Amino acid sequence: MTPTDLNFLRKMIQDKSGIVLGDDKLYLFESRLTPVCQRQGLNDLGQLVQRLREKANSPLHAEVVESMTTNETFWFRDGAPFDALKEKVLPFLAGANQSTRKLAIWCAASSTGQEPYTIAMIIRDHFPQLASWQLQFLATDLSPRVIAKARAGRYTQAEVDRGLAPDLLKRHFSQVASGEWQVNENLRKMWEFRELNLLESWFNLGTYDIVFIRNVLIYFNTEVKSQLLMRVGKVLAPHGFLYLGGAESPLNLDSQWVRVHFDRAGLYRKLRSDEAPPKDPKSGRWPAVTV
Ligand SMILES: C[S@@+](CC[C@H](N)C(=O)[O-])C[C@H]1O[C@@H](n2cnc3c(N)ncnc32)[C@H](O)[C@@H]1O
Incomplete structure (x- = not known):
């Protein structure tokens, strides 16, 4: 994949999902998009980008974006x-x-x-x-x-x-x-x-x-x-x-x-309209309404 292809992919993913893929995340393209290429019968990421460039919106765009999401989750996360x-x-x-x-x-x-x-x-x-x-x-x-x-x-x-x-x-x-x-x-x-x-x-x-x-x-x-x-x-x-x-x-x-x-x-x-913002934004406050 050329630097231009890489930028195309980054921009497409960010425009469609908001997900920013910084330089530290470049390895994810290879690991997550190779299975997409295999499913689509494409030889490599370069061919994948070429296919994506042919149309602005297609099921392939959605598949690529979905593949780049991180779905990590678990029960009672963070307690x-x-x-x-x-x-x-x-x-x-x-x-x-x-x-x-x-x-x-x-x-x-x-x-x-x-x-x-x-x-x-x-x-x-x-x-x-x-x-x-x-x-x-x-x-x-x-x-x-x-x-x-x-x-x-x-x-x-x-x-x-x-x-x-x-x-x-x-x-x-x-x-x-x-x-x-x-x-x-x-x-x-x-x-x-x-x-x-x-x-x-x-x-x-x-x-x-x-x-x-x-x-x-x-x-x-x-x-x-x-x-x-x-x-x-x-x-x-x-x-x-x-x-x-x-x-x-x-x-x-x-x-x-x-x-x-x-x-x-x-x-x-x-924040309620009659409330001033807290001086220390890290201080916590419970709602004034109690039950
Ligand atoms: C790390 S998981 C978080 C799951 C759960 N909220 C948790 O905290 O355990 C992030 C989720 O955000 C979703 N996601 C990423 N971009 C999104 C977007 N633009 N709209 C909706 N969901 C998005 C991903 O598909 C992924 O499942």
Whole structure:
């Protein structure tokens, strides 16, 4: 592949997905796109680029972009976000939304489903009162492959071994003929899984009490991160919560957020119009509304 081909690929991937592939990530082109070439009967990456140049938009473009996504995820990832969910966020929302008995959660960039199903297990196990509420839970990702896997809710032994306690496996999963573990139907049907590229329109997405958008902003440049945080603010209810990944923060990107202190939960809420921004943006504050 020539330097011009490489730049073409980088630009195409960034334009379509926001994913920035710096010089330290060049090795990923070879390892992730060689299987694409094999599937397409192409000799090498040079031929792949040539095919991509023939049209602006094709299923091959989508396949290349999807191949360059990193789908790393596991159960109860980082611990603290889910402790905060169980101990603070859901008790707060169970009170705040008592009159409507509705709860809406969006898990953006949900990958293969471990994050949405972790949330579902917490709700089933610790918030029985929500069983009769109207739940609108949406999990989205750019990659059709991970969305299909999340929807099926089937995981190998190695996958369930990453962060899932044995009692939760026993309670919420069944072993299927292939030997894989499948999330029980009552949890699977709590979530709608849908393909959504965060860079594209969020028309008709709805309003959410909690948005999880964890471990995806790290792949984007500053401009895309700021825009996405601003757009998340628009789909988040006034008393809603935003979860970011451990290496992500809205600091210096979008000033509408205030950190909610809970260990290393990566939890934020919107600054109210009558509130001054905190002097120390790292200091955490809980919503003034208590229940
Ligand atoms: C590292 S995973 C994070 C999964 C999960 N949120 C977690 O924290 O464990 C990042 C996910 O972001 C998705 N992604 C990357 N760019 C995206 C975009 N533009 N729109 C939607 N999803 C995207 C990838 O397909 C991948 O599944």
